[in-house]
Amino acid sequence: MASTIRVRASNSGDTTEVQALIQHPMDSGYVKDAKGQVIPPHFIQQLTFEHNGKAVFLADWGPAVAKDPYVKFSFKGAGKGDDLKISWVDNKGATDAITAKIQ
Amino acid sequence: MRVRTILLTVAAALSTAALACFAASAIAAPDTPDPVADAKAFRKYFTDKFPKVKLEDFVNGPYSMNEDMRKQWKEKEEFPPYEFALDAGKEMFSKPFKDGKTYADCFPNGGIGIRQNYPYFDEKEGKVITLELAINRCREANGEAPYSYVKDEMASLTAYMAFTSRGKPMDIKIPNDPRALAAYENGKRYFYTRRGQLNFSCASCHVQSAGEHIRAEVLAPALGIMNALPIYRSEWGGMGTTSRRLVSCNSQTRAVPLEPQSDEYRDVEYFLSYVANGLPISGPGSRP
Amino acid sequence: MSMIGNMALATALLVSGVGSALAATEADYKAALAAAESAEKDAATLRNRWTKTESTLAAAKKAAAAGDFDAAAASAREAEALAKASILQATSEKTHWKDMEIR
Numbered sequence: 001m002a003s004t005i006r007v008r009a010s011n012s013g014d015t016t017e018v019q020a021l022i023q024h025p026m027d028s029g030y031v032k033d034a035k036g037q038v039i040p041p042h043f044i045q046q047l048t049f050e051h052n053g054k055a056v057f058l059a060d061w062g063p064a065v066a067k068d069p070y071v072k073f074s075f076k077g078a079g080k081g082d083d084l085k086i087s088w089v090d091n092k093g094a095t096d097a098i099t100a101k102i103q
Numbered sequence: 104m105r106v107r108t109i110l111l112t113v114a115a116a117l118s119t120a121a122l123a124c125f126a127a128s129a130i131a132a133p134d135t136p137d138p139v140a141d142a143k144a145f146r147k148y149f150t151d152k153f154p155k156v157k158l159e160d161f162v163n164g165p166y167s168m169n170e171d172m173r174k175q176w177k178e179k180e181e182f183p184p185y186e187f188a189l190d191a192g193k194e195m196f197s198k199p200f201k202d203g204k205t206y207a208d209c210f211p212n213g214g215i216g217i218r219q220n221y222p223y224f225d226e227k228e229g230k231v232i233t234l235e236l237a238i239n240r241c242r243e244a245n246g247e248a249p250y251s252y253v254k255d256e257m258a259s260l261t262a263y264m265a266f267t268s269r270g271k272p273m274d275i276k277i278p279n280d281p282r283a284l285a286a287y288e289n290g291k292r293y294f295y296t297r298r299g300q301l302n303f304s305c306a307s308c309h310v311q312s313a314g315e316h317i318r319a320e321v322l323a324p325a326l327g328i329m330n331a332l333p334i335y336r337s338e339w340g341g342m343g344t345t346s347r348r349l350v351s352c353n354s355q356t357r358a359v360p361l362e363p364q365s366d367e368y369r370d371v372e373y374f375l376s377y378v379a380n381g382l383p384i385s386g387p388g389s390r391p
Numbered sequence: 392m393s394m395i396g397n398m399a400l401a402t403a404l405l406v407s408g409v410g411s412a413l414a415a416t417e418a419d420y421k422a423a424l425a426a427a428e429s430a431e432k433d434a435a436t437l438r439n440r441w442t443k444t445e446s447t448l449a450a451a452k453k454a455a456a457a458g459d460f461d462a463a464a465a466s467a468r469e470a471e472a473l474a475k476a477s478i479l480q481a482t483s484e485k486t487h488w489k490d491m492e493i494r
Contacts, residue, residue, distance in 0.1 A: 141493075141494075144493050144494050145493050148493045291492070292488055295488040295489070295491040295492050296484045296488040297480060297484050297487075297488070297491075298439060298480070298484075299441055299442070300441045300442070300443045300473070300476075300477075302480065304488070304491055306491045306492075306493075307491075310491070310493065311491075354442060357441055357442045357443050358439070358440070358441060358442065359440035359441065359442055359445060361438060367438070
């Protein structure tokens, strides 16, 4: 099955810029469907970016984050060819993870 | 009696009447439609009004009108929100129908790089055929149920097909057939006709108020407005079809929308695409 | 000139919305509803219905179902006025669309 995570990590000198697009409905639990029934909450609760086993970006998300979230950040201390591991856990206990090479 | 409702309607009518008078031309309209002259005048209106905007940039809608929005959009394009719809569209496009055929068998050039030729006027049938209509006809010809014109599947498919035509100039033809001219004229009439309780025509927003704000949005210019469709709208949280946009524009003026792919909708798409001939396909687009 | 067309629209709206000071009976409501629905049918033929007309018709029916014939009749009369305004708009715009045309 295709990963829900698309990631691009590019290194320049000391800084690595990371962009990620994650496919997830991110239902807040406040929206009703066409029949008037509440769509149950279904959103990512924790998102982690790890380099060399250390978390370089940690997000604790809630219902305010919209569908198919996009994340962009930079961090220091990595180099080209290093691995970057991205993983998430949602409120239903589902998870996904991917490892990408820093370009 | 709801005096307030009536008065609001009157106020809307009178204020738009004032705008209409301002825009009215003293020149009498010609008897036979002249699409070539129309397209030239349409282009001139926008290039005169926005002299700093490059002609091919009008297809980027609000981003050609507002620098701050443009910056944010450029950043998003590095990692566009429509990637998932595009991939889904590509997958759907290659998947064979129950009878073994694919979309490639229905379209010229296997359906790749042809979006800029739609809509076209079918002389056998005597009507305008849009890409969405052609897709559903392909499905039905091969024993598959048609897709809703306003939902995800049609949006993903047309997004993929538009993507294969990115950068190609819009290339709409009006054959020398009075029915084609009538369809073009019908589309033009629809574009400029006021509708809904708010008494707006498409032109009210996209000609007279192009580049201005409507609540928190910046209005796209009508020149090249079809070139970016289908669009991923953040407001929709996903990719939406041309049909969906036309339907929602209608309800936004408080007009009861017509059926997707109605004559008027196909004809207005024909008119707007024709007057944008030469401008590049920028679809699938992304909008706020 | 479209200014005249829109003045006619305004007059029609002001004239048509006259309400009644007496309590409305179910018969009054039914007559008002019939008139409104007939006008809306004409608007539909012209392919120029307003969403506001539809919601006002729905409100009239809802009030009638609850037994409030005063409100129901008033809403039905308002719906008729709105439907007639939409018909006037379609008729006027048959020629006045050219006022907006870029030439």
